[in-house]
Amino acid sequence: MNSFGGNKEFENLGSVIKNSDIVVKNKKDLDTIAYEGRKEYQKKLIKDYSVKYPVKANSIPVLLERGVVDAAILDGIKAITIRGDYEEAGENYTTYNMVVRKAVMGTREFKEFIEKYNEVAEELNDEKLYQKEVKIYLKEGKWPKHVSTPRFQRIKIL
Structure with missing residues (x-):
């Protein structure tokens, strides 16, 4: 950090x-x-x-x-x-970082947010689930097979 x-x-x-x-x-x-x-x-x-x-x-x-x-x-x-x-x-490049106001980092709400974020990150790393969710936004309902699924990183708080 x-x-x-x-x-x-x-x-x-x-x-x-x-x-x-x-x-x-x-x-x-x-x-x-x-x-x-x-x-x-x-x-x-x-x-x-x-x-x-x-x-x-x-x-x-x-x-x-x-x-x-x-x-x-x-x-x-x-x-x-x-x-x-x-x-x-x-591959192996960072698309998005998480930037947080320091004043909220020690709060219970922030810790709960990180726990929920990590749960969702784990779910979205399931390629089949991710593709299913993406299809909601697509008109044709197809996902290009040769494009990899992004990787969602867990956040570790010390």
């Missing part, structure tokens, strides 16, 4: 979700890719593309549909609603 960005009021408890991004492609020959501009880890995952567009996530579907970019990298839940071919973005 460490302070978040030098801010002493918050604590970074570490990784809570790993490997949850997907690349959506709308062409076979790829040159340009859109990524969520504030996510530095995405920039590292797409280093092989010659042109990279840092954008807001909500503009990515339009950029793909209009052919402004050949591909995009974004969170899997957002990506599976976009037409295109899917592929894994990579």
